Amino acid sequence: MKVLIATEKPFAPVAVEGIKKEVEAAGYELALLEKYTDKTQLLEAVADADAIIIRSDKITPEVFDAAKQLKIVVRAGAGYDNVDLEAATKHGVVVMNTPGQNANAVAELVFGLLVFAVRKFYNGTAGTELMGKRLGILAFGNVGRNVARIAKGFGMEVSAFDAYCPAEVIEAAGVQAAKSQEELFQQCDIVSLHIPATAETKQSINRKLVGSMKKGGIVINTARKEVINEAELIELLNERTDLKYITDIMPDADAKFKEFEGRYFSTPKKMGAQTAEANINAGIAAAKQIVSFFKDGCTKFQVNK
Ligand code: 3PG
Numbered sequence: 592m593k594v595l596i597a598t599e600k601p602f603a604p605v606a607v608e609g610i611k612k613e614v615e616a617a618g619y620e621l622a623l624l625e626k627y628t629d630k631t632q633l634l635e636a637v638a639d640a641d642a643i644i645i646r647s648d649k650i651t652p653e654v655f656d657a658a659k660q661l662k663i664v665v666r667a668g669a670g671y672d673n674v675d676l677e678a679a680t681k682h683g684v685v686v687m688n689t690p691g692q693n694a695n696a697v698a699e700l701v702f703g704l705l706v707f708a709v710r711k712f713y714n715g716t717a718g719t720e721l722m723g724k725r726l727g728i729l730a731f732g733n734v735g736r737n738v739a740r741i742a743k744g745f746g747m748e749v750s751a752f753d754a755y756c757p758a759e760v761i762e763a764a765g766v767q768a769a770k771s772q773e774e775l776f777q778q779c780d781i782v783s784l785h786i787p788a789t790a791e792t793k794q795s796i797n798r799k800l801v802g803s804m805k806k807g808g809i810v811i812n813t814a815r816k817e818v819i820n821e822a823e824l825i826e827l828l829n830e831r832t833d834l835k836y837i838t839d840i841m842p843d844a845d846a847k848f849k850e851f852e853g854r855y856f857s858t859p860k861k862m863g864a865q866t867a868e869a870n871i872n873a874g875i876a877a878a879k880q881i882v883s884f885f886k887d888g889c890t891k892f893q894v895n896k
Contacts, residue, residue, distance in 0.1 A: 727779030
């Protein structure tokens with residue numbers, strides 16, 4: 592049985608070591624393909640793999656066609672919009688994610704970026720503080736909940752909206768439940784996005800929503816670039832010179848956004864889950880899920896059921 596780690600953006604070496612231990616303890620072999628620059632390298636590497644551990648790597652129909660022995664793909668992380676689930680199901684391949692394992696890392700980065708933004712990107716002039724500001728969390732999943740926890744430490748007021756999570760659950764976590772996405776944007780000084788990229792959410796963060804924010808509003812995106820309507824956001828930033836857009840996922844129109852000096856920042860490469868801890872948690876969870884899938888038929892975290 593061969594387990595392949597295929598990560599264009601590699602895990603920390605300590606996480607790879609941990610994965611190797613899990614895989615070898617089960618009697619399987621581990622193969623490693625990191626920092627590949629061409630799709631053909633991936634197609635070659637998957638040819639004899641029974642299982643693959645990936646991150647944001649694109650697993651297209653072509654990959655499934657090339658992976659003749661493949662039975663399971665585990666996305667070491669939360670979002671699985673990079674895997675063609677239809678093609679997986681067609682090929683009889685189980686796809687799983689490892690929900691929650693990298694959530695704290697992403698949530699911590701939200702605050703790293705926020706402090707940087709409200710302190711004027713450390714340009715030496717007076718900025719503002721987070722304490723007392725209202726933070727809106729869009730989607731109260733694993734990352735959103737960690738963001739809420741940390742926000743309280745900063746002394747922020749916290750609101751959240753989640754189309755799939757009842758208001759009582761949000762309130763039970765000591766967070767004010769907004770009635771709608773619209774209300775969240777209208778009421779909050781800062782909105783932090785934690786929605787997945789789905790047919791429903793793609794391009795949903797648009798001019799109308801962001802334009803309804805109070806003066807000085809900040810949108811911070813550590814989720815997916817696809818949820819942003821970039822053309823509309825650019826139009827809005829041109830008109831509302833008080834608004835800021837901070838992101839961990841470089842927009843397609845990065846060059847245009849860069850014109851909004853002092854109001855826009857993007858990390859060069861998605862950094863949210865780039866910690867040793869998150870890599871260890873998600874990577875080892877992925878390895879364990881593969882082992883229990885092969886040994887016990889466990890499909891607990893399957894996302895293409
Ligand atoms: C996730 O969906 O888990 C995060 O976006 C992290 O993605 P990454 O593994 O590509 O850093």
